[in-house]
Amino acid sequence: MGNVHLIEHPLVQHKLTLMRKKEASTNSFRRLLNELAMLMAYEVTRDMHMQDIEIETPLEKMTGKVIDGKKLVFVSILRAGGGILDGMLSVVPGARVGHIGLYRDPKTLTAVEYYFKMPQNMHDRDVIVVDPMLATGNSAIAAVERLKELRPKSIKFVCLLTCPEGIKALQTAHPDVPIYTAAIDRQLNDHGYILPGLGDAGDRIFGTK
Numbered sequence: 691m692g693n694v695h696l697i698e699h700p701l702v703q704h705k706l707t708l709m710r711k712k713e714a715s716t717n718s719f720r721r722l723l724n725e726l727a728m729l730m731a732y733e734v735t736r737d738m739h740m741q742d743i744e745i746e747t748p749l750e751k752m753t754g755k756v757i758d759g760k761k762l763v764f765v766s767i768l769r770a771g772g773g774i775l776d777g778m779l780s781v782v783p784g785a786r787v788g789h790i791g792l793y794r795d796p797k798t799l800t801a802v803e804y805y806f807k808m809p810q811n812m813h814d815r816d817v818i819v820v821d822p823m824l825a826t827g828n829s830a831i832a833a834v835e836r837l838k839e840l841r842p843k844s845i846k847f848v849c850l851l852t853c854p855e856g857i858k859a860l861q862t863a864h865p866d867v868p869i870y871t872a873a874i875d876r877q878l879n880d881h882g883y884i885l886p887g888l889g890d891a892g893d894r895i896f897g898t899k
């Protein structure tokens with residue numbers, strides 16, 4: 691599976707297992723997702739461009755390295771992407787944020803767009819698309835297709851969980867987009883849910899079920 695980064699760090703795996711449990715409360719699910727997103731931000735920004743700046747410590751001058759967080763755009767696929775977005779913003783607070791509203795048609799499972807709002811000058815920015823579940827891949831494919839119209843410098847996709855079907859679909863449509871995930875589960879069921887998965891991420895984040 692080329693271009694898939696499986697984040698196997700023990701802290702990530704531990705938190706993901708706690709989130710999967712059906713008895714995890716909305717509160718703990720949200721908190722764990724937040725923590726996981728911070729850890730995943732660490733991995734996905736590993737190759738971020740840095741620049742040198744001159745600073746002074748209490749003892750002497752030196753050249754330090756900084757990132758330009760403003761060049762980064764987190765694009766959250768509504769509504770579940772918001773759970774990852776919060777955690778990522780807490781480690782890159784200067785990042786810009788875009789939102790894409792897509793819902794899954796329950797019959798066809800295809801993605802229907804209802805909202806699209808991005809920062810300006812996307813051609814000058816690196817995009818990290820976030821959505822907890824890469825299941826059928828339809829939303830991710832539609833989101834990336836739409837984003838490519840704005841010609842950003844790069845696009846990465848971050849999810850908590852995926853499955854072979856989701857990876858295949860996204861990679862077939864967008865082989866240039868790397869996928870970062872904490873787990874590759876067994877399969878999709880007939881309703882487009884990942885097995886064993888963690889259920890409906892949006893409902894679990896927002897307590898809507």
Ligand code: URA
Pocket residue numbers: 770823825882883884885887888889890891892
């Ligand atoms: N979306 C979810 O929230 N859960 C799944 O298992 C698949 C898609």
